[in-house]
Amino acid sequence: MIAAIASRAATPLWLRHNAGVAGVIVLIGVVSVTGASVSDRFLTLANLLNVCEQTTDLALVSIGQTLTILAGGIDLSVGSLISLASCLTSGLINGNPDRVVPVATAVLLLGSFVGLLNAGLVVALRVHPLIVTLGMGAILQGVTLLYALGPVGRVPRGFSFLAYGRIADVPVGATLAVVLCGLVALLLRYLPLGRQVYALGDDANSARLVGLRRGRILMLVYGCSGFCCAATGLYLAARFGVGQPYTGVNYTLASITPVVLGGTLLSGGRGGVVGTLCGAFLISLLNNLLNFMDVSKHYQLVAQALIIILAVSIYVERRGME
Amino acid sequence: MLTLKGISKSFPGVRALAGVNFDVRPGEIHGLLGENGAGKSTLIKIIAGALAPDEGEMTFADAPARWASPREAKLAGVHVVYQEFALFPQLSVAENVFLGNERRNRIGLVDHKRTRKEAGELLARLGVSLDVSAMVGSLSVADQQMVEIARALTHNVRLLILDEPTAVIAGREVALLFDRLRRLREEGVSVLFISHRLDEVFALCDRVTILKDGRLVGTHETRDVTRASLISMMVGRDLGELFPPRPKAVRARQTALRTEQIAIGERVRDVSIELCAGEIVALAGMVGSGRSDLALGLFGALPLASGAIDIGGERFTAMSPAQAIRLGVGLVTEDRKSQGLALLLDIAANITGPALAEVTRHGLVNREIEAAIATREIERYRIACRGPATPVATMSGGNQQKVIVARWARICRTVLILDEPTRGIDVGAKAEIYRIMRELAAAGVAILMITSEMTEVIGMADRVIIMREGRITGELLGHEATEEGIMHLATSGRAA
Numbered sequence A: 001m002i003a004a005i006a007s008r009a010a011t012p013l014w015l016r017h018n019a020g021v022a023g024v025i026v027l028i029g030v031v032s033v034t035g036a037s038v039s040d041r042f043l044t045l046a047n048l049l050n051v052c053e054q055t056t057d058l059a060l061v062s063i064g065q066t067l068t069i070l071a072g073g074i075d076l077s078v079g080s081l082i083s084l085a086s087c088l089t090s091g092l093i094n095g096n097p098d099r100v101v102p103v104a105t106a107v108l109l110l111g112s113f114v115g116l117l118n119a120g121l122v123v124a125l126r127v128h129p130l131i132v133t134l135g136m137g138a139i140l141q142g143v144t145l146l147y148a149l150g151p152v153g154r155v156p157r158g159f160s161f162l163a164y165g166r167i168a169d170v171p172v173g174a175t176l177a178v179v180l181c182g183l184v185a186l187l188l189r190y191l192p193l194g195r196q197v198y199a200l201g202d203d204a205n206s207a208r209l210v211g212l213r214r215g216r217i218l219m220l221v222y223g224c225s226g227f228c229c230a231a232t233g234l235y236l237a238a239r240f241g242v243g244q245p246y247t248g249v250n251y252t253l254a255s256i257t258p259v260v261l262g263g264t265l266l267s268g269g270r271g272g273v274v275g276t277l278c279g280a281f282l283i284s285l286l287n288n289l290l291n292f293m294d295v296s297k298h299y300q301l302v303a304q305a306l307i308i309i310l311a312v313s314i315y316v317e318r319r320g321m322e
Numbered sequence B: 001m002l003t004l005k006g007i008s009k010s011f012p013g014v015r016a017l018a019g020v021n022f023d024v025r026p027g028e029i030h031g032l033l034g035e036n037g038a039g040k041s042t043l044i045k046i047i048a049g050a051l052a053p054d055e056g057e058m059t060f061a062d063a064p065a066r067w068a069s070p071r072e073a074k075l076a077g078v079h080v081v082y083q084e085f086a087l088f089p090q091l092s093v094a095e096n097v098f099l100g101n102e103r104r105n106r107i108g109l110v111d112h113k114r115t116r117k118e119a120g121e122l123l124a125r126l127g128v129s130l131d132v133s134a135m136v137g138s139l140s141v142a143d144q145q146m147v148e149i150a151r152a153l154t155h156n157v158r159l160l161i162l163d164e165p166t167a168v169i170a171g172r173e174v175a176l177l178f179d180r181l182r183r184l185r186e187e188g189v190s191v192l193f194i195s196h197r198l199d200e201v202f203a204l205c206d207r208v209t210i211l212k213d214g215r216l217v218g219t220h221e222t223r224d225v226t227r228a229s230l231i232s233m234m235v236g237r238d239l240g241e242l243f244p245p246r247p248k249a250v251r252a253r254q255t256a257l258r259t260e261q262i263a264i265g266e267r268v269r270d271v272s273i274e275l276c277a278g279e280i281v282a283l284a285g286m287v288g289s290g291r292s293d294l295a296l297g298l299f300g301a302l303p304l305a306s307g308a309i310d311i312g313g314e315r316f317t318a319m320s321p322a323q324a325i326r327l328g329v330g331l332v333t334e335d336r337k338s339q340g341l342a343l344l345l346d347i348a349a350n351i352t353g354p355a356l357a358e359v360t361r362h363g364l365v366n367r368e369i370e371a372a373i374a375t376r377e378i379e380r381y382r383i384a385c386r387g388p389a390t391p392v393a394t395m396s397g398g399n400q401q402k403v404i405v406a407r408w409a410r411i412c413r414t415v416l417i418l419d420e421p422t423r424g425i426d427v428g429a430k431a432e433i434y435r436i437m438r439e440l441a442a443a444g445v446a447i448l449m450i451t452s453e454m455t456e457v458i459g460m461a462d463r464v465i466i467m468r469e470g471r472i473t474g475e476l477l478g479h480e481a482t483e484e485g486i487m488h489l490a491t492s493g494r495a496a
Helices: A002-007 A013-038 A045-070 A078-093 A097-125 A129-147 A157-164 A172-190 A192-202 A204-210 A214-240 A256-261 A273-292 A297-315 B040-047 B070-076 B093-098 B112-125 B141-153 B172-186 B198-204 B227-235 B291-298 B321-326 B347-359 B367-380 B397-411 B427-442 B454-460 B483-491
Strands: B002-011 B014-024 B029-033 B055-060 B078-081 B159-163 B190-194 B207-212 B215-221 B255-264 B268-271 B274-276 B280-284 B304-311 B314-316 B329-332 B415-419 B446-450 B463-468 B471-477
Touching: A013 A273, A045 A078, A045 A157, A045 A172, A045 A192, A045 A214, A045 A256, A045 A273, A078 A097, A078 A129, A078 A214, A097 A129, A097 A157, A097 A214, A129 A214, A157 A172, A157 A214, A172 A192, A172 A214, A172 A273, A192 A204, A192 A214, A204 A214, A204 B070, A256 A273, A256 A297, A273 A297, B002 B040, B014 B040, B014 B055, B029 B040, B029 B172, B029 B198, B029 B227, B040 B078, B040 B159, B040 B190, B070 B078, B078 B141, B093 B112, B093 B141, B112 B141, B141 B159, B141 B172, B159 B172, B172 B190, B172 B198, B190 B198, B198 B227, B207 B227, B215 B227, B255 B291, B268 B291, B268 B471, B274 B446, B280 B291, B280 B427, B280 B454, B280 B483, B291 B329, B291 B415, B291 B446, B321 B329, B329 B397, B347 B367, B347 B397, B367 B397, B397 B415, B397 B427, B427 B446, B427 B454, B454 B483, B463 B483, B471 B483
Parallel strands: B014 B215, B029 B190, B029 B207, B078 B159, B159 B190, B280 B446, B280 B463, B329 B415, B415 B446
Antiparallel strands: B002 B014, B002 B055, B207 B215, B255 B268, B255 B274, B255 B304, B304 B314, B463 B471
């Protein structure tokens, strides 16, 4: 039904781009109702706020991934960049509260710079982003392991506020993720370069003929993705109290699931970050439900995999049938 | 305004342009004429910075122009309305019109309200009323063309290039477009106008330049040339030499293929046609009229939504390409590079592609049998190559097309469908393709030829079926078909 709405010619554009949000909200409803029948504690405010808190890392990294996918690319270096960011954060701060601000700033800048480097390589070498970012991921993982073979440094207690802090019961990290999502959504809608992200993802050849500057668009999306990875790394260091060299390894693939669930086309040109945020929440909610049902972590992975395949099969453009 | 000196460009296996000189004056409408494959599109792409010439010099507004990208040409004031649209199907009409040239508010952010308002006004001046919030992918081809034209007019244009803008629009829209172009001329803008329709060239252009086989034939004041002289300059020979003689009409033919009110996707509705063994039927109509979808449907590459196809007395309500091939039906698709050939493989593999069983021994492909078949076909169709192991990608468009036609001609017993069989190939190769079609028809194959070239319809077809917006709007016998008659049925759905 959602696919039908999204592909109907008469459907307004805003709805086409946000059809994923509607779909995800329906699924969130289904999971909630199931959860309520499993446990009384599932649909309580306390549990839902917990779920929000647990969504933070996935939400942060997926917001950046949404941008690269919208532009017709993908960023496979996110996992290693997150690992590097978390190791540098705790290793450089090393328990010294005075270093928190300068190190956090430096890590965010470094993440953005790695993203810009990805974009630069894609443009300069004319290599598909899949390959460039895959290679970048391997390089970053190597660099991380050169820096630390195991857990490194520690963060001061105050820094953990990022991961566990609550203001009036609302988790701080999750709030920051929502704010970031809002900013990116505005940027995509109101920045000329933001509109051009959609154009590039829709038809790269037309974009060239119209005279769009692909390099700038790619720098924007990969730079943002790098920034989001650095933020995720900071968050994970705060959550675990220490940086670990493999902490980001699962995020590369995990960051794609919320994007697709949220209705962004894998081929680019359609979708948005609000859908991604909802998609990330849905995944956390589902994992939470499986926890309530005492299903092992391993089955949770299987469930996630099934969801992504199902989601893609729903959203797939039925070309030739239209 | 624009001067070209000795521009040459080659692609693997073809010399697209050879030493072309010509110029466009400030404030003139300059027609560019030539058959398909004459090099017009390549020339436009060079002027627009989308391709770099191998040799030659270009000056624009008295400055040397060596553009590294379309963006640089645009900044200099060169804008192109391409035939294959440079549009973004998932974005709205308004966004497409102003893409890369966004309407902004005081602080530099996109002003969506102003974008929609100005896009609406611009389109209204071109005589189209469109919902500017609609997605471009959902528009008709004609409306998409108008969006593309509107976009070119949003810039500060000094040279506007239109690549067959009237191929998909008609009537009022053409008249308004011409008005607009004449007004631009008064403002000192130069227009380079490419069209197949000579009437339009005479109505609009101050001068015309004719290209043939990548070479310049000449530039003339429009008032100094006639229709006949233009045609002979474009074709370079009489039509009689191009088209093989028609056989004496044979009556009482067998039906090879018949459709009963078939619908395919959303673009073909209620189509009932009949093809007889040994006849050549042309399927005419505008691009986007559903011609290609009909071809794909008959071959089973698009599903039938309703109706039935009758082939050799058997009735089918569903068809697949594998089944079509078994029944002796072949399809030469419009886009040989993406839908026809395996470009990196050699001629032999491309010819035997759909008939692998024939060259397979003990479960393995036997290259010797394959090569023997290919050698026979290469001789039969005079394919210029170094042998059956020549990679198809290195051959010229005309020879590539012969490879595809050879592939299907060999295994087609019943019906051969050819979609734009002579697009982008030189005149010599065209004559060969026409000869092959006649031979196949003489051997009893029914031929359905989709084409936009009127000379081809009139020179080849025993019967013409005209489509418009997914339906059959008329049928003419070969000897009563005229360009005007066909255009009328294709654009208004009524006979002249």
